[in-house]
Amino acid sequence: MKIGIDLGGSHVGIGLIENYDLRQTVDRYFTPEDKNNIEEAILKHIDELINQLLYETNTSMDQIESIGVATPGTVSNGCIYATNLGLDDFDLETKLKERYNKPVRIRNDGKCAALAEKKLGALKGYYDCLFLNIGTGIGGAAFIDGMLLEPQRYSGFEFGHMTLVRNGITCTCGKKGCFERYCSIKALKSNIVNKLHMEGQDISGQYLREVVLAQHYDEVQDEINDFIDYLKIGICNLIDIFEPEIICLGGSFSYYEGHPIFNKLIEEIHKPNSTFNKGELPKIVTAQLKNDAGIIGATIDY
Numbered sequence: 649m650k651i652g653i654d655l656g657g658s659h660v661g662i663g664l665i666e667n668y669d670l671r672q673t674v675d676r677y678f679t680p681e682d683k684n685n686i687e688e689a690i691l692k693h694i695d696e697l698i699n700q701l702l703y704e705t706n707t708s709m710d711q712i713e714s715i716g717v718a719t720p721g722t723v724s725n726g727c728i729y730a731t732n733l734g735l736d737d738f739d740l741e742t743k744l745k746e747r748y749n750k751p752v753r754i755r756n757d758g759k760c761a762a763l764a765e766k767k768l769g770a771l772k773g774y775y776d777c778l779f780l781n782i783g784t785g786i787g788g789a790a791f792i793d794g795m796l797l798e799p800q801r802y803s804g805f806e807f808g809h810m811t812l813v814r815n816g817i818t819c820t821c822g823k824k825g826c827f828e829r830y831c832s833i834k835a836l837k838s839n840i841v842n843k844l845h846m847e848g849q850d851i852s853g854q855y856l857r858e859v860v861l862a863q864h865y866d867e868v869q870d871e872i873n874d875f876i877d878y879l880k881i882g883i884c885n886l887i888d889i890f891e892p893e894i895i896c897l898g899g900s901f902s903y904y905e906g907h908p909i910f911n912k913l914i915e916e917i918h919k920p921n922s923t924f925n926k927g928e929l930p931k932i933v934t935a936q937l938k939n940d941a942g943i944i945g946a947t948i949d950y
Contacts, residue, residue, distance in 0.1 A: 649711050651701070652943035653694060654757065655719040655740075657732045657784030657834070660690065662697045663943040664705050668768060670940055674701050686734050691743060698748075714751040715744055716946030718760035720785055722803050726754055731820040732785050753946075756803040758787025759796065760945030761898050761935065766791060767948060769936035770896045778892045778930075780807060780883070783853075783899030786828035790890055796950060807886065808832070812878055830878040833900040839871040840864075853900045857907070865908070872909060880916045883932075888924045898935035905934040 652670075654661040661675040674697045682689035702709065717740060721730025726741025744752045762779030765771045771779065775794045781787040786808030790797045798804065808828030809821055816825025829835055837856050841847060844864055851860065865872070883895065904910040914932055916922070923929065935941055 649707065650713050650947040651698060651715045652946040653715065653717045654760075654939075654942035654946065655690065655717060655728075655733075656757070656942075657720055660693045660697060661939070661943055662694070662701055663940070664701055664707060665944060665947045668944065668948070670944055672701065672705050673940070673943065674704070683734065687738055690738075690740070691747075694744070695747070709748065709750075712748075712750060714753070714947070715748060716760070716948075717741075717744070717752065717754040718757040718942035718946040719754060720757050720787065722806075723754050723756055724802055726752070728754065731822075755946065756787060756789075756805075757781065757942045758805065758807075759789040759798075759803065760948075761937070761941035762789035762791070762896075762945065763796065763948045763950055764937050764941040764945035765896050765898065765935055766796075768944065769941065770933045771894060774894045776890070776892045778886055778890055778895045779935075780886070780895060780897050781899040782831065782833060782879075782897060782901035784834045785832050786882075786899075790892075792890070807882070810882070810885070812882060827878075827882045831875060831882055836871070836875045839875070840868045843868050843871055853903070857903060861907075861909075872912075876909065876913050876916055879913055880922065883913075883917060884922050887930060891925070892930045894931040894933065896933055896935050898937075898941055899939070902935040902938050910934070 650665045652663045652665050659675050659677040661673055663673040664671045676693050676697060719728050719730060720732055721728055726739060728735045728738045728740055741752050741754050758781040761781050765779055771777045777791045779789045788805055788807040790805060809826045811825045812827045812830055813825035817829045818824050819826035819829045833853055
């Protein structure tokens, strides 16, 4: 058995994996106080959640083979650089090895989710494919001829930080006009909350999708159209670069399958002159493993 950890922009999720099967998960959201000392909070939550998971599944640490971590940002030699979490050279790999005396591997969360979808989910059986993780930020991965593309120095494939708007909104990474500042679910929620004057309310992704958008869709049509327009540009840029057979949209956006926003996005991408090549466009689907993909993928050997 293995432990998978999904270190998100707003929470920590931990799961027990046996033969790629996710047996059980536990999670915890960061508080505003946590973010004042994020490294300490991450370690504290991981310790407590692992203990809870082992207790609830009647499992001992002796039965655990290894620990895998999916994290936003860049991973280099086990250290995490993640601007949306305020992490700079956080050596989580060493700290977990010291705590648990188990092999630990840390990989970018977009790549972990992509590996899970490639082995078990929506990308299974395809050779040239893209995974786009759309949630608090935007990350992703690319497979060519069935092989995950991985640079030597850094994680790479930071799709969320390609410049979409010249001199646009400043991103947490310091650049201006990044893709994720316009097309993450966090950005969509922020724009809608501001338009509806709902600042200060605790609005989850599910509440945004199932309540706010359901009740106020027409009132926030401009914000939705902007979101779709920018997302179309980003996706079509990636199609022109990689020419995939299929694109899988994961993260919180995976729950928008069948939603008017998803349907409108597909319609816009299929309009004439959206991409360079005029042949058959790639299939565009949502992730089958939803938010579990990062936890599962963190434990996949590749």
